[in-house]
Amino acid sequence: MKKLLVVVDMQADFVTGALGTPEAREIVPRVQELVRGAAEVVYTADTHGEDYLLTQEGRRLPVPHCRKGTAGWEILPEVYRTGATVFEKPAFGSPALAEYVKEGGYGEITLCGVCTDICVVSNALLIKAALPEAEVRVVSSACAGTSPARHEAALLTMESCQVTVLRPAKRES
Numbered sequence: 001m002k003k004l005l006v007v008v009d010m011q012a013d014f015v016t017g018a019l020g021t022p023e024a025r026e027i028v029p030r031v032q033e034l035v036r037g038a039a040e041v042v043y044t045a046d047t048h049g050e051d052y053l054l055t056q057e058g059r060r061l062p063v064p065h066c067r068k069g070t071a072g073w074e075i076l077p078e079v080y081r082t083g084a085t086v087f088e089k090p091a092f093g094s095p096a097l098a099e100y101v102k103e104g105g106y107g108e109i110t111l112c113g114v115c116t117d118i119c120v121v122s123n124a125l126l127i128k129a130a131l132p133e134a135e136v137r138v139v140s141s142a143c144a145g146t147s148p149a150r151h152e153a154a155l156l157t158m159e160s161c162q163v164t165v166l167r168p169a170k171r172e173s
Contacts, residue, residue, distance in 0.1 A: 002108075003039060003040065003108045003109075004038075004041075004101065004108070005040065005042075006097065006101075006111045007034075007035065007042070007113050008073075008111055008112065008114065009115070010031055010076050010079045011075055011076070012074050012164065013065040013066050013071060014046070014065070014115065015076060015115045018074040019065050021144060022145070023144035023145070023148065024114050024144040027114075027141070028078060030148050031083065032078055032079055033142075042085045042100070043080065043087065048064070048134065050067075055090075087100070087134055090160070093150070098130040101134075108134065109134055109137070110126075111143075112138070115145050115146050116145035116155065117153060117164045118156035119153060120144075120154065124136055124161075125161055126157030128162065138158055138163055138165050
């Protein structure tokens with residue numbers, strides 16, 4: 001079975017920049033581990049232009065971020081595999097990624113990255129819609145949301161849509 005790791009929006013602005021969070025910084029080592037262990041990796045990159053504040057997203061979230069060509073737009077070098085395919089996207093989900101996955105005949109697709117409640121869930125559901133019989137998985141410990149509560153809500157939504165959420169094993173006290 002062909003397997004693919006999708007690293008969602010692990011860009012400087014979402015980790016250490018304009019929209020960075022402590023939770024996003026915490027997942028970097030786990031994402032690195034997943035990338036090291038994956039046979040094939042692709043990335044998504046939130047991509048905006050100078051007109052961002054004039055877009056619907058910009059009016060609703062007036063924080064300029066991930067402007068193409070800026071340092072904040074770059075995928076973190078510590079999680080990037082040189083030469084890997086990057087799907088630039090102006091919005092939350094990437095239809096091109098879903099088509100790539102479908103055409104590639106992948107049987108297992110694992111996602112990680114940020115933000116769980118926006119771009120991770122959007123891409124997971126697009127992929128699940130494109131390949132309903134594929135095993136679509138999300139590694140909860142390698143994702144971060146806009147808040148811990150929204151992270152958990154997105155995980156529950158994905159589980160409701162038959163996306164497998166891989167959660168850390170609970171430790172016994």
